[in-house]
Amino acid sequence: MYNNLFALCLTTLLLIQSNMVVSRETDDIPDALPKAAVIAPLAEQALFTDVVDMGTAGYAAVGERGHILISHDGQHWQQAKVPVQALLTSVYFTDDQYGWAVGHDATILHTQDSGKSWQLQQFLPKMDKPLMDVYFFDRQLGIAVGAYGMFYTTVDGGVNWQSSFHLSLVSEDDQEYLAELAETDPEAYLLERASVLPHFNRLMVQGEQILMVGEAGFVAVSEDAGQSWQRLEAFYNGSLFDIHRTQQGTLLVAGLRGNVFRSDDNGESWLDIALPVSATLSSIFEDSNGQLYLTGNAGTLLHSADDGQSFRDLSQADGRAILNGLSLANRLLLVTESGIKLTPIGKSE
Structure with missing residues (x-):
């Protein structure tokens, strides 16, 4: 079951026909009401997809069935009250109080109390599409992106989210196709516009550059x-499932079948990096000393001490997919398909 959930999260529902278009404007059936996440004694052992440092407030992890867990030390966790049971895929905090989480059914959640309680800002189950990442520049200006080119922005902290379409993100061939449709069949243009963009999986922000x-x-x-x-x-x-700029300014991207590419010229050219494993990779993170880590399927955990030029294998013996992580001193805080783990660096469990 967990392997299936992991695949579902990483491929953003690729088993659904890629040309499927759902129009909420033409569907008069109202969206189903959300159900609150169940407070579960063993929630810490469930599938978790993302974890972030909230600063002085500790850490927050999100995952399946709307589970959000909060911890002050990365070891002891408490489940938060969440008004939805959707699989959550990403979480971001602007400071130690304000945070947002996104997930399936185009769900967007918000907290103002360091993750103890969450309010629903968006829930669109009829769309049957997951949001995959969220970022806020401050407490007001934010972006959420996901499957089938979903792109939402807010300028008021998520009180209102606006769907956006950027023609420049469409391939050149599809841009020409859309231009013809816009002139000949405006209604078909709007439908096709919703199907020509790829899945957006991850954002990386530095200043105003995204x-x-x-x-x-x-x-x-x-x-x-x-x-x-x-x-x-x-x-x-x-x-590609993640992108990261290292402390030395190098760009790394990681994705399917253990593919990692490195650029030292801000994306002008990319070098394929050889890895000791071929599992699908889900995340890249770095500690304060510039040590890099890759996580992925089948317990994959890789470490680089040379700015991503080479990696050594620290994969976990349990074989459970690792979806993301953080470095805490001499330990790694990992979110996996079988729960949250705090493991010494270099130790295979």
């Missing part, structure tokens, strides 16, 4: 906080 990766080798950059975008030339045709 880099975004996704399905089929998609990489795009914005230099103005997401107002305009440039799609970079493709260098790989498989899905």
Whole structure:
């Protein structure tokens, strides 16, 4: 079951027909009411997809069935009250109080009390699409992205979310196709516009620059906080699930079948990095000393001490997928398909 859930999260429901378009405007059936997440004694052992440092407030982890857990030390966890049971895929905090989480059914949640309680800002189960990442520049200005090119923005802390479409994120061939449709069949243009974009999997923000990766080798950059975008030339045709800029300024992307690419010229060119494993990779993170870690399927955990030029294998013996992590002194806080783990660096369990 957990392997299936992991695949579902990473591939953003690729088993659904890629040309499926759901129009909420033409569907008069109201969205189902959300059900609150169940407070479960063993929630800490469930599937978790993301974990973040909330600063002085501790750590927050999100996962299946709307589970959000909070910890002050990374070892003892308490389940928060959450008004929805959707699989959550990403969480972000602007400070030690304000945070947002996103997930399936285009769910967006918000907290103002360090993750102790959460309020629902968006829930669209009829869309049957997951949001995959969320970022806030401050307490007001935010972005949430996901499957089938979902792109939402807010300027009021999520009180209102606006769906956005950027033609520059569409491939050149599809741009020409859409331009013809816009002139000949405006209604068909709106329908097709919702199906030509790839899945957006992860955002990486530095100042006003945003880099975004996704399905089929998609990489795009914005230099103005997401107002305009440039799609970079493709260098790989498989899905990319994470992007990271190291302390030395190097860019790394990771994705399907153990593919990792490295760029030291801000994405102008990319070098394929050889790895000791071929499992699908889900995340890249770095500690304060510049030590890099890759996590992925089948317990994959890789470490680099040379800015991503090479990696050594620290994979976990239990074989459970690791979806993300943080470095805490001499330990790693990992979120996996079988729960939250705090493990000494270099120890295989």
